[in-house]
Amino acid sequence: MSGLTKKERKAIRQSEALERQKVWDNMTPHQKLNDLNRRLGEGVGAIKQRAKLKYIIEHPQVENQKKGKSKKSKKASNA
Numbered sequence: 001m002s003g004l005t006k007k008e009r010k011a012i013r014q015s016e017a018l019e020r021q022k023v024w025d026n027m028t029p030h031q032k033l034n035d036l037n038r039r040l041g042e043g044v045g046a047i048k049q050r051a052k053l054k055y056i057i058e059h060p061q062v063e064n065q066k067k068g069k070s071k072k073s074k075k076a077s078n079a
Contacts, residue, residue, distance in 0.1 A: 029053045030057065032053055033050065033054070036049065
């Protein structure tokens with residue numbers, strides 16, 4: 001990376017971060033938990049992230065959940 005300007009290094013880091021985020025977003029919760037275990041060790045670190053993933057795994061969401069009423073402005077309902 002030598003010979004690059006600060007702006008160029010920043011652009012490269014941002015593009016790499018976007019690529020990593022795409023990979024992470026495409027993983028299932030089980031895969032994410034396994035990846036954390038592989039990188040950090042079994043049950044080590046990322047306590048909040050692990051708790052969040054564990055909750056998602058234990059409480060799967062139904063695809064077609066009933067959606068709540070949409071909130072409309074008072075002006076729209078009075079008209």
